[in-house]
Amino acid sequence: xxxxxxxxxxxxxxxxxxxxxxxxxxxxxxxxxxxxxxxxxxxxxxxxxxxxxxxxxxxxxxxxxxxxxxxxxxxxxxxxxxxxxxxxxxxxxxxxxxxxxxxxxxxxxxxxxxxxxxxxxxxxxxxxxxxxxxxxxxxxxxxxxxxxxxxxxxxxxxxxxxxxxxxxxxxxxxxxxxxxxxxxxxxxxxxxxxxxxxxxxxxxxxxxxxxxxxxxxxxxxxxxxxxxxxxxxxxxxxxxxxxxxxxxxxxxxxxxxxxxxxxxxxxxxxxxxxxxxxxxxxxxxxxxxxxxxxxxxxxxxxxxxxxxxxxxxxxxxxxxxxxxxxxxxxxxxxxxxxxxxxxxxxxxxxxxxxxxxx
Numbered sequence: 119x120x121x122x123x124x125x126x127x128x129x130x131x132x133x134x135x136x137x138x139x140x141x142x143x144x145x146x147x148x149x150x151x152x153x154x155x156x157x158x159x160x161x162x163x164x165x166x167x168x169x170x171x172x173x174x175x176x177x178x179x180x181x182x183x184x185x186x187x188x189x190x191x192x193x194x195x196x197x198x199x200x201x202x203x204x205x206x207x208x209x210x211x212x213x214x215x216x217x218x219x220x221x222x223x224x225x226x227x228x229x230x231x232x233x234x235x236x237x238x239x240x241x242x243x244x245x246x247x248x249x250x251x252x253x254x255x256x257x258x259x260x261x262x263x264x265x266x267x268x269x270x271x272x273x274x275x276x277x278x279x280x281x282x283x284x285x286x287x288x289x290x291x292x293x294x295x296x297x298x299x300x301x302x303x304x305x306x307x308x309x310x311x312x313x314x315x316x317x318x319x320x321x322x323x324x325x326x327x328x329x330x331x332x333x334x335x336x337x338x339x340x341x342x343x344x345x346x347x348x349x350x351x352x353x354x355x356x357x358x359x360x361x362x363x364x365x366x367x368x369x370x371x372x373x374x375x376x377x378x379x380x381x382x383x384x385x386x387x388x389x390x391x392x393x394x395x396x397x398x399x400x401x402x403x404x405x406x407x408x409x410x411x412x413x414x415x416x417x418x419x420x421x422x423x424x425x426x427x428x429x430x431x432x433x434x435x436x437x438x439x440x441x442x443x444x445x446x447x448x449x450x451x452x453x454x455x456x457x458x459x460x461x462x463x464x465x466x467x468x469x470x471x472x473x474x475x476x
Contacts, residue, residue, distance in 0.1 A: 128140075204261060238266060278294070322335075340353055372473070383469055416464070421433055432448075
């Protein structure tokens with residue numbers, strides 16, 4: 119278990135600035151996720167922590183040790199790649215033992231530690247199997263055991279579940295989190311899958327253009343985003359432009375193109391004032407459909423699409439005043455509305471509408 123402290127980290131590839139004076143602290147034993155669009159710098163940051171990319175400026179500390187210029191094998195990190203990178207000509211045991219053999223660990227110790235690592239990932243007794251005899255999920259577990267067997271100071275994971283089907287992904291999310299918590303590992307995990315991050319992370323950071331735009335718990339980033347970028351990247355949302363009309367305590371009245379709306383949730387560390395241009399973020403699951411017009415917070419339109427997904431029904435509501443349809447999700451639907459003639463009213467509670475800087 120190790121604390122990771124990154125200060126003013128800069129990494130360039132030619133004219134491209136992949137990491138731009140980035141600062142980040144990761145606590146010991148924390149399962150920390152890095153999210154962002156392609157080219158945001160998340161994989162570059164992970165590889166810099168591993169020692170696979172040397173930064174142009176800045177420092178990386180593991181506890182009090184400056185590891186900025188240390189080669190990968192001296193950082194004592196375990197890394198798990200998207201491709202698994204297993205040796206096809208070696209069996210499961212030899213794949214897991216490879217890092218220990220390179221470190222010239224005694225054979226009896228190798229046997230004991232490989233058996234322990236395979237037990238950790240529930241692959242006991244499969245050491246003699248060849249890689250091609252394993253399912254995708256089993257190969258993923260072998261790759262994880264290989265990363266764990268060296269007893270790393272921290273575990274680094276680069277989209278490790280992207281090659282699995284959806285059922286296995288859900289299973290392995292729980293398995294990786296269980297292992298990290300059970301053995302007190304500090305883990306840094308790169309993914310493009312927001313649900314994966316929301317379901318597993320202790321904390322997470324969203325990157326854009328080599329900078330961290332927000333860090334926090336999954337609830338923080340989902341419920342209290344600081345920008346329209348974070349709100350739309352972490353999950354799905356409806357963004358509506360408006361102007362603050364009045365402020366009364368924590369209650370805001372906002373003029374929008376779809377009518378006046380009330381909201382109570384402003385972005386952290388910011389208190390909008392009357393006249394300020396703002397963007398409202400409303401999650402699809404925070405909206406509900408009504409036939410009769412409610413007293414407040416109603417956006418009116420006609421349905422242009424209805425999609426049934428079993429656990430949810432998704433609707434698109436077209437408003438005359440707005441070019442982009444409003445997206446609405448209903449959980450546990452007992453019926454699906456397909457009426458395209460009736461005018462419906464979508465409403466949200468004031469505490470479910472987030473006010474963001476325009």
